[in-house]
Every structure is written in C-alpha cells, then in structure tokens.
Amino acid sequence: MKRTIRKFTKEEEVYPSSGRGLVHVCPGCGHGLELYDTRDGDQAYWCHACGKGHRAGSPPLAALQPERAS
Numbered sequence: 001m002k003r004t005i006r007k008f009t010k011e012e013e014v015y016p017s018s019g020r021g022l023v024h025v026c027p028g029c030g031h032g033l034e035l036y037d038t039r040d041g042d043q044a045y046w047c048h049a050c051g052k053g054h055r056a057g058s059p060p061l062a063a064l065q066p067e068r069a070s
Contacts, residue, residue: 024045031050
C-alpha cells in the first residue's frame with residue numbers, strides 16, 4: 001500500500017502560527033467584520049459595508065491585520 005504525503009500550498013504556509021495581536025478586517029474596505037452562524041452549522045465573517053464575507057475557517061490573508069495600538 002502506497003503512503004500519500006500531504007503537500008502544503010503556499011497559502012497555508014503563510015498563515016501566522018498564532019492569531020494573537022491580529023484583528024479580522026474586511027480585505028476590501030478595512031472595516032471590522034461580524035461573526036455569524038451559517039445554516040450549515042459553520043461560521044462566517046460578514047462586512048455590512050461591502051456586503052461580502054468569507055467562512056471563518058478559510059479567511060483571505062488580507063483579512064488578518066496587526067492590531068493597532070490605541
């Protein structure tokens with residue numbers, strides 16, 4: 001039996017190992033996103049300003065931004 005080895009894509013390798021110090025923002029406009037439960041039991045982030053969103057488990061890299069000090 002042949003053993004398969006999973007290869008990671010570049011996108012998977014670029015994600016930070018920790019979410020500490022990062023905020024979830026809209027990649028289009030930079031506004032904060034709200035977390036919602038979807039009908040299929042998953043969760044998704046939604047931007048009311050743009051009317052766009054993405055699943056919580058697969059955010060675009062531009063959605064993870066460093067937290068600004070206030």
